[in-house]
Amino acid sequence: MSMTTRIIYQPYHHAGHASLRAGTPVACRTAEEGLRRAERAFSAGLVAGADVVLVRHDEDADEFGDPEFIGRLGDTPDPAEPS
Numbered sequence: 001m002s003m004t005t006r007i008i009y010q011p012y013h014h015a016g017h018a019s020l021r022a023g024t025p026v027a028c029r030t031a032e033e034g035l036r037r038a039e040r041a042f043s044a045g046l047v048a049g050a051d052v053v054l055v056r057h058d059e060d061a062d063e064f065g066d067p068e069f070i071g072r073l074g075d076t077p078d079p080a081e082p083s
Contacts, residue, residue, distance in 0.1 A: 002059040008067075009034040011047040012076055020048060020077055028052075031070045042073045049074030 007030060011023035028034035031052065038050035053067035069079065 004057045004059060006055050006057060007031050007034045007070070008051075008053050008055060009037045010051045010053065011038075011041060012049045012051075012074075014048045014075070020075055023047065035071045038071060038073050047074065049076040051076055 007028040009026045009028055011026075012020045013023055015021035026034075026037065028037065031054065034052035038047075038052050041047045042050055050071075050073045051067075051069060052071040053069055055067050056065040057063070058065075067079070
């Protein structure tokens with residue numbers, strides 16, 4: 001079984017009346033890199049919020065595990081709701 005771990009920085013932008021839309025996710029080499037990207041974008045006002053998550057991917061089965069949140073900033077959707 002071939003399992004990989006990925007760190008993803010997921011930005012969110014305001015999309016009208018209090019709703020959010022997901023921006024383009026960015027793969028990061030480390031959790032620290034993901035957190036730096038999120039903090040930089042949020043503090044510069046470029047995003048409404050951001051998640052940094054760790055996701056495990058079983059490449060043989062092409063299945064992803066549940067995301068493990070490493071960091072959340074600003075306005076983010078409920079993790080139980082699709083973005």
